[in-house]
Amino acid sequence: MRVPGTLRAATLGVLLGLLALRPAVASNWPGVLARARGQHVYFDAWGGSERFNAYIAWVSRQVATCCDVTLREVPLEDTAQAVTQVIAEKAAGQNRNGTIDLIWINGPNFYALRRRGLLYGPFAQRLPNDRLVSRGDREVRYDFTVPVDGYESPWRTAQLVFIYDSAYVKHVPLDIRAFPAWVRRHPGRFTFPQVQNFLGVAFLEQALYALAPDPAVLQRPVTPAAFAAASAPLWRWFAKLQPYLWRHGREYPASGPAERQLLEDGEIDLMPSFNPASAAAEVAAGRLPKSVRTVVLTGGTLGNASFVAIPYNAPHKAGAMVVANFLLSPAAQARAGEIRALGGPTVLDLAKLTEAQRARFRAQASDPWMPPPAALRHVLPEPHPTWAVRLAAAWERRYTP
Template sequence: MKKKNYTVILCIMMILSLVGCSKSQKISDTNSNINILDNSYDEILKNAKGTTVNFYGYGGNEVMNKWFDTYVIPQMKEKYDIKVKRVGMNIDDIMNKLLSEKQAKSEEGVMDVVWINGENFKTAKENNLLFGAFTEKLPNFNDYIDKNSETINTDFGTSVNGLEAPWGKSEFVVIKDSGKVTQNIEDTETLKEAIIKNPGKFTYPALPDFEGSAFVRNVIYDIVGYENLINLPENEDEVRKVIQPAMDYLNEIKPYLWNKGETYPATIAQLDNMYSDGEVYFTMTYSPNTIKGKIDSNEYSKDTEIIAFDKGNISNTHFLTIPENAPNKEGAMVLINFLMSIDAQASKTDTSNWGDMTVLDMDKVPNEEKSKFSEAAEFGETLPELNAGLVPIIEKIWIEEVLQNGK
């Protein structure tokens, strides 16, 4: 997921309030009951039948959009008689809409399910924008998720407390064209050697781009050590002091970057295009399972290879939540439960569909079902994300120490 800015939409709620009639009344009646979470899952399923669920999330991933529209939406209708509407919206606009609805004391919004994680979940939790601890009501969460996993129980350092359900994983990796860059790269030092040997052929997106920010944090992990960052306070002076060796490293490689480090790609999409065109020999991604598909479609060189740092790569979980003012909370719970099912998880893991990494604990998946996940893989050691509050501080320091250095 991505980051923050404002747009407010007013008319939809008025229209919804006028629709009136059976199914809208049914949704209103079930959700006005403050004891929804006291219902059994079978009761929730029964009440959700025949309703509509509005799914809001980042709409810029066309591969994900196609998978959702051609697999999830038909499956939900066929299995549960639930109509799902996917609304692509920047997470910044989603958050600001939820915040403005809260400020206006809107009892009923338009969003039922929101794709969320990191800073945005922290903001939603702190501002009481979320429905409640619903995950324990979901059979697939109870059957297939590792409830003791740190990446399930925390989201960028924020305790989840059942307020959001996991539905996929991301692992950050750097990618190289091994036909052009033959040396083995296993840490920031060997990466620097490769960058110096291939001047102008490496760069990374300017922060706060999602992948660009992850690259900088991965450099910090490798140089400073994740263990020295876990308890770091959200204090700019303290953070600056601890991560300074990593900022020094980024300045050391800067003259050897594409365009001599004077400018950076604005987005990961721009960097990907540069890599596809051979303008640079490296790119990066939070979705390593998608690489094979890009090689097969000739978007990436057949010599494309993943770089896994010995100390580990950043990994995080993406989640789904239900807003406090969601009009169809029970339908939302059924959709989220389905998205954690073995079939849905296996489908999205397939690189020909989406290639998103599964969030299921494979030890909990029945042996006869495991073959569905044959393409699922992890790419080296993984490390959890930092406290969400540290991310914007690190981005600010990078802008001051690296981007603006020499200007």
């Protein structure tokens, strides 16, 4: 895409202006921008969500305009595919010319690559917009308890919520312990995604958190003994839940969006979601009826951040950094926060923004489909990634016929 020269110069000027505030990085960043010019950045990201794809399409138009970077989304069914790809490239000795420049990543996938030293970095601090990130939030510093250490850059936060259709049910459980009684009254009207999916395992982890005798063990890498002790109440709880799940707990939807379709079709009344704004966004897009509502469990729910990371063998690291930086820009964050785009809270510290920038975030009025803001305050930290893996495997062993 060719852009009028003046506009490009103006945009560059803005970016350089920001850099001037941070001399330590400024010495590097213009070089990064120059190297990035003309690069094709392959961005591997979970592509199951239309809203996300549309947002990335917008981002790619912006980075093309401002920085002459061509962003090409590679939609994945599962982020694990990108992890596999990087590992396979390492195995094949492809250490310079990888096929992936940027990955939308967090949790176990980040841990898998970081543990093997297959990520480039630390790079996050080199991004000019990194200083705007809200440092107070634990979930941008620790990704599922694993220190981020600059090997990935945050761009969204997420928190477990529940969406229900108020046209069919008036009351929904606000406590994990209340789920068995609720599903017994509403048989077949609740389910969660399969455990191979991050949302499915997150729901089980939420239950683990609520039911484990000592939730603190979840912050350390899992051990067989710790797992046995912590998970015993979970299995008793699930045995009461399973018979009354959708399809009697024998089949599970493939993903969150697949479950969203079930809610729209009226096959279920209640579903988990990792985006507090997703109900509002889906209503706006006409993909959920206006009768849906969003709730958060009373004791708080698991929350985490989404990051982008650069594989060690990415051929276009400069371009990837430019994209990561743009994702943190107030413009991109404000756009992402719009209900029609992605919705959900920003990773920026609004106090660090100018008044004009802050206005764009405030302008987003809350609506009946959003959870009450106070409910979102209790964010529980994600367990160590090894727990998710162990939990999914144990669940599969027990409940795969």
